[in-house]
Amino acid sequence: MRNSFDWTPYRRSTVGFDRLFDFLETGGSGAENYPPFDIEKLGDDHFRITVAVAGFKSNEIDITAQQNMLTVSGRKAPVGENDARQLLYSGIATRAFERRFQLADFVRVDVADLADGLLTIDLVREVPEAMKPHKIAIGGAQPTVIEDKKAA
Known part of the structure; x- marks a missing residue:
């Protein structure tokens, strides 16, 4: 069943996240939903x-910004052997992942932070002055008059 919601107004107000709306419109597959x-x-x-990266430490997560x-990835x-735990039930997904985000022109990563199992990545759009x-x-000055010099 297709999603009948119209994402057009949101597409206009985003900065380079068109693939997100394509993903939402098509429904995506299970592999693309993690994390x-x-x-x-x-x-x-x-x-x-x-x-949401529950169970991952900061040294197990890589953030790479290249062009747009x-x-x-995690x-x-x-x-x-010394760190082995005897789990009775494992419900926290700790499988490897890679998530890609298409960014618009002039969007750069400002800062990234990991707290309470959530990785936050702040982005800033900085359009160069020449592109604004x-x-x-x-x-509004008077037109310049070119004087006609006649031969004397």
Whole structure:
């Protein structure tokens, strides 16, 4: 069953997260749903991606920003013999993952933090001054008159 919700108004107000809406419209597959994430708009040029990474430590997560692609991947460190636990039930997913986010032009990662099982990545859109629209003043001075010099 297809999702009949119209995402068009939200597409206009996002910064490079069109793949998210494509994903929501198509439903995605089970492999693409891990780990779950949120994308929120904090201001005109500030965004936050929050990824649920319960069970992962900061040294087991890699965040890579390259051109317009942000990649978040996680891999649990191998368990040593001294660290082995005897689990009666394992419900916390700790499988390796890789999540990719397509970013718009001029969006950069500002800061990343891991707390309470949530990885937060703050993004900032910084358009260079030369790329921003600017007003061109129309000269209001009198037109310049070119004097006709006649031969004497």
